[in-house]
Each structure stands twice: as C-alpha cells, then as structure tokens.
Amino acid sequence: MEGTFTRKGSDRSIERAAIIGTGILGASVGWNLTRRGVQVVFVDAGQPGEGVTNWSFSWVNASNKTVRRSYFDLNVAGMAEYRDVAGTIGPDSWWHPTGHLRWAGDSAAEADLLETAALLVDWDYRVEMRTGAEVRRRFEAGLTVPDNAPVVFYPDEAWVHGRRLVARLVGDAVAAGAEQRFGAAVREIGAGGSGGGGQDGQGGRSGWSGWTVGLSDGTALDVDAVVNAAGPAAADIAALVGRKLPMRYEPGAVTRLSCAGSPLPIHRAMHVPHIELRPDGDNSIVLHSREIDALIDTGKDPADLGQLLHDLARAAVPTLTNCRITETRISNRPIPADGFPSVGTVPSTPGYYEAVTHSGITLGPILGRLLASEIVDGAGADLLSDFRPERFG
Ligand SMILES: Cc1cc2nc3c(=O)[nH]c(=O)nc-3n(C[C@H](O)[C@H](O)[C@H](O)COP(=O)(O)OP(=O)(O)OC[C@H]3O[C@@H](n4cnc5c(N)ncnc54)[C@H](O)[C@@H]3O)c2cc1C
Known part of the structure; x- marks a missing residue:
C-alpha cells in the first residue's frame, strides 16, 4: 500500500480538468483521471505524442537513476507501472520489454559501469553479467563487442514507442x-469561469473558482483544474498562473534510420561506447549520443549531427551501413532546474498541478497515476515527497 500525505488547499471537488500538453505525461495523467471519473479535456498545440515523447531514446530504466535513492525508487516504480499498464491495455506495438545491454569502451568507464552494477545488485535490481562473446551468441549477433568485454544486461528494462502509447x-x-482539442495552443489561464462543478455543497466555491483556459483558436475552456504537462514549454504555462518554474536548457539530438529492405540488425535497447541504439518498430532504428548532444550549440546542422550518429552506430553495428537516415530532430529535455521531477499541486495556486520531468518515458505512467489520485483524493503519494513543485518558490 503506497503511503500518502494530505494536500493543503481547498476541499473543492474536481469534475473537469484541462490537461495542457498531450505527450506521455499528459496522456498518462488524463487516462488515469478519466478512469477515476473526471471529465478530461486533452489540449495540445500540435498533435498528441509528437513532442519530445516522439524524439526520445525512450528507454525504461532505473539503472541510470542512482543519483538519489528516492529517485531510483520512483523509477523502479515506473518500470512496474509499465507492466501493469501493458497488462491493462495490452502491449500492442508500443511495449518492448526486451532488456538493456551496456558495455564500456575504456577502463575508466568500465570501472564506473561495474561499480554501478554492484550498487544496483545491493539495491535488489536485477543485473546479469555477460561477456561480449556470449552477448553475440545469445542476444545480438551483429555487434562488434570484444569477446572478453564485460557486458551488463538489465533484464527488466525495456523500450517504449512513446507516440503509439500516447495514441492508445x-x-x-x-x-x-x-x-480532445489538438492543434490549439493554450494562450491564457484566468481565474473564474463556470467550471464543471465542484461546488462545496453550501452554494459557494471553497478555495478557488476554477480556471478559464484560453486557446489559440479563440475558444475557452471552463475547468476546475489545469495540469501543466507541457514538457519543455512547462515554464511558459506556469507563468500563465503567475508561477516561476525554473527549467534547465539541455537539448538532445535523436536520429531515425530506416532499414527497410534489410533485416533489423538489433533487437533491444543498448548503450555501447559513444552511442545508444534501439529498434523503433517498422524497420526503424533510433540513435542518440550524449557526445553528439554536446555539439548541438556549436552551430552544426542537425543533418550533420545525424550523419555523425550514423557513423558512430556503424562502428558498433556494421550492417547499419544498409540503413539510411530519415530524420534528425533536436529537442530540449523538460528538466526542472534541480534535475528532478516537479509533480503535484502548488499550495498557493489551488487547482493548478504540475507533471514536468526528465526521464518522462520511464516515469509518465507512474506519475500519471499518482497525480490523478492526488487530484481526485486531495492526498499526494509519499513516493513523490522529494519531487513536490513547492520546492521552487
Ligand atoms: C534526446 C532525449 C533522450 C531521452 N531519453 C529518454 C530515455 O531514454 N528514457 C526516458 O525515460 N526519458 C528520456 N527522455 C526524456 C523524455 O523523452 C521526456 O521526459 C518525455 O518525453 C517528456 O514528455 P512530456 O509529455 O512531458 O513532453 P512532450 O512529449 O514534449 O509533450 C508536451 C506537449 O505539450 C505541448 N505544448 C507545449 N506548449 C503548449 C501550449 N502552450 N499549449 C498546448 N500544448 C502545448 C506540446 O505540443 C507537446 O506535445 C529523453 C529526452 C530527450 C530529449
């Protein structure tokens, strides 16, 4: 049983909520709120799932989240939540629980990798040690990993097709x-409006009078609550309710390859020296590298970054030479200033909720369920106590 703490603010019930931004965060909050009986309006300036969620490495993991124990625990809960969601709606073509392979290219990186693996074992995370030769024999025949290289395999990790999950x-x-109100950006959020209900039972409003959300198509929505799930644009939405949400600037470049006409050369997500690769369904491969991200602000064209990613990928998987680049996109990661999620209500602004985080692919479904419970029940989960919005002013 998850612990909870009581949210300060009004006891006004929430019958209608606008979800601002329909990426993995907004879709998860809205899906859970709908299941809890709230009338949800999904809003997006573009189309659902086509923001960062579609340009993510999309690796569901906690092995890369050891920076703080409570953050690791939240990510482990995120992994478990995926299994529940896949059990509820079916895995379709969005859920790929194929584990994750990782090996290092030099002795310092290898020492770090093995130290982290030992810590993860201490924290009861499933870790399997393999050699390069074993990996080629049992998992991925097309890799250039050296025979004796220690390779860490995380069997409970996965990758997700974010856009398809959002659509589901x-x-x-x-x-x-x-x-649903797609292709309409939120321009204004004002107090008042008739709301969808939420009377306090004594003929008046208790605490706040709902919100009127103005859209770029000239229409307005009257709701009891707004959820800021605008990803990299979350600070702009926060500003509309008078809140300052400090965010980092940390862009990342992702390239898609099409391998149509040749067999897909990899079958799971992996971190190999200098680059990360995963399948993306439909004969596609996704590539990402922190080393290439570091070049984004040097003025290089995204197409050049894509070419560099393809070169790095071919060093690890030579048959990727047969695949061609279809698109490279640069997105800013939605990261609150201290690097951790900002999830929940803001006591000084009742009826306004945040769902803003990096690692949002791993965390979207668990944060969606916990935030929906907080919105409906008025109590936040203990699992979120280190990640409350009020730590930012
Ligand atoms: C290179 C890279 C690699 C990553 N790798 C991983 C990974 O391996 N694992 C992982 O867990 N996470 C990873 N992430 C992070 C993860 O992708 C994000 O945390 C997650 O996708 C954020 O989802 P979101 O719903 O918050 O944002 P988005 O998907 O961007 O959705 C926000 C939506 O808000 C809409 N919007 C914005 N402004 C407005 C407005 N004014 N009105 C209406 N709508 C608006 C946008 O159109 C958009 O659709 C990675 C990110 C990047 C950039």
Missing part, C-alpha cells in the same frame, strides 16, 4: 468520454 491512452480515454 488518449484513444481509450476519448472512447470513455474525454474531450
């Missing part, structure tokens, strides 16, 4: 009565 969650919620 939004589709299910809409089938259950949720509304």
Whole structure:
C-alpha cells in the first residue's frame, strides 16, 4: 500500500480538468483521471505524442537513476507501472520489454559501469553479467563487442514507442468520454469561469473558482483544474498562473534510420561506447549520443549531427551501413532546474498541478497515476515527497 500525505488547499471537488500538453505525461495523467471519473479535456498545440515523447531514446530504466535513492525508487516504480499498464491495455506495438545491454569502451568507464552494477545488485535490481562473446551468441549477433568485454544486461528494462502509447491512452480515454482539442495552443489561464462543478455543497466555491483556459483558436475552456504537462514549454504555462518554474536548457539530438529492405540488425535497447541504439518498430532504428548532444550549440546542422550518429552506430553495428537516415530532430529535455521531477499541486495556486520531468518515458505512467489520485483524493503519494513543485518558490 503506497503511503500518502494530505494536500493543503481547498476541499473543492474536481469534475473537469484541462490537461495542457498531450505527450506521455499528459496522456498518462488524463487516462488515469478519466478512469477515476473526471471529465478530461486533452489540449495540445500540435498533435498528441509528437513532442519530445516522439524524439526520445525512450528507454525504461532505473539503472541510470542512482543519483538519489528516492529517485531510483520512483523509477523502479515506473518500470512496474509499465507492466501493469501493458497488462491493462495490452502491449500492442508500443511495449518492448526486451532488456538493456551496456558495455564500456575504456577502463575508466568500465570501472564506473561495474561499480554501478554492484550498487544496483545491493539495491535488489536485477543485473546479469555477460561477456561480449556470449552477448553475440545469445542476444545480438551483429555487434562488434570484444569477446572478453564485460557486458551488463538489465533484464527488466525495456523500450517504449512513446507516440503509439500516447495514441492508445488518449484513444481509450476519448472512447470513455474525454474531450480532445489538438492543434490549439493554450494562450491564457484566468481565474473564474463556470467550471464543471465542484461546488462545496453550501452554494459557494471553497478555495478557488476554477480556471478559464484560453486557446489559440479563440475558444475557452471552463475547468476546475489545469495540469501543466507541457514538457519543455512547462515554464511558459506556469507563468500563465503567475508561477516561476525554473527549467534547465539541455537539448538532445535523436536520429531515425530506416532499414527497410534489410533485416533489423538489433533487437533491444543498448548503450555501447559513444552511442545508444534501439529498434523503433517498422524497420526503424533510433540513435542518440550524449557526445553528439554536446555539439548541438556549436552551430552544426542537425543533418550533420545525424550523419555523425550514423557513423558512430556503424562502428558498433556494421550492417547499419544498409540503413539510411530519415530524420534528425533536436529537442530540449523538460528538466526542472534541480534535475528532478516537479509533480503535484502548488499550495498557493489551488487547482493548478504540475507533471514536468526528465526521464518522462520511464516515469509518465507512474506519475500519471499518482497525480490523478492526488487530484481526485486531495492526498499526494509519499513516493513523490522529494519531487513536490513547492520546492521552487
Ligand atoms: C534526446 C532525449 C533522450 C531521452 N531519453 C529518454 C530515455 O531514454 N528514457 C526516458 O525515460 N526519458 C528520456 N527522455 C526524456 C523524455 O523523452 C521526456 O521526459 C518525455 O518525453 C517528456 O514528455 P512530456 O509529455 O512531458 O513532453 P512532450 O512529449 O514534449 O509533450 C508536451 C506537449 O505539450 C505541448 N505544448 C507545449 N506548449 C503548449 C501550449 N502552450 N499549449 C498546448 N500544448 C502545448 C506540446 O505540443 C507537446 O506535445 C529523453 C529526452 C530527450 C530529449
């Protein structure tokens, strides 16, 4: 049983909520709220799932989250939540629980990798040690990993097709009565409006009078609550309710390859020296590298960054020469200033909630469920106590 703490603020009930931003965070919050009986309006300036969620490495993991124990625990809960969601809606073509391979290219990086693996074992995380030769024999025949290299395999990790998952969650919620307003950006959030209900039972409003959300198409939504799930634009949405949400600037470049006409040369997500690779469904491969991200602000064209990524990938998987680049996109990671999620209500602004985080692929479903519970029940989960919005002013 998850612990909870009581949210300060009004006891006003929430019958209608606008979800601002329909990436993995907004889709997960909205899907869970719909299941809890709230009338949800999904809003997005573009189309659902086509923001950072579609340009992510999309690796579901906690092995890369050892910086703080509470953050690691939240990510482990995120992994478990995926298994539950896949059990509830079916895995379709979005869920790929194929584990994760990782090996290092030099002795210092290898020492770090093995130290982290030992820590993870201490924290009861499943870790399997393999050699390069074993990995080629049992998992991925096409890799150039040296025979004796120690390779860490995390069997419980996965990758997710974020855009398809968002489509499933939004589709299910809409089938259950949720509304959708796509291609319309939120421009204004004002106090008041008739709201969807939420009377305090004595003929008046208790605490706040709901919100009127103005959209770029000239229409407005009257709601009891707004959820800021605008990803990299979250600070702009926060500013509309008078809140300063400090965010980092940390862009990342992702390239998609098409391998149509040749067999897909890899079958799971992996970190190999200098680059990360994973399948992306439909004969595609996704590439990302922190080393290439470091070149984004040097003025290089995204197409050049894509070419560099392809070169690094071919060193690890030579048959990727047969695949061609379809697109390279640069996105800013939605990271609150201290690097951790900002999730929950802001006591000074009742009816306003944040769902803003990096590692949002791993964390979207768990944060969506916990935030929906907080919105409906008025109590936040203990698992989120280190990640409350009020730590930012
Ligand atoms: C290179 C890279 C690699 C990553 N790798 C991983 C990984 O391996 N594992 C992992 O867990 N996470 C990873 N992440 C992070 C993860 O992708 C994000 O945390 C997650 O996708 C954020 O989802 P979101 O729903 O918050 O944002 P988004 O998907 O960007 O959705 C926000 C939505 O808000 C909409 N919006 C913005 N402004 C407005 C407005 N004014 N009105 C209406 N709508 C608006 C946008 O159109 C967008 O659709 C990575 C990120 C990057 C950039």
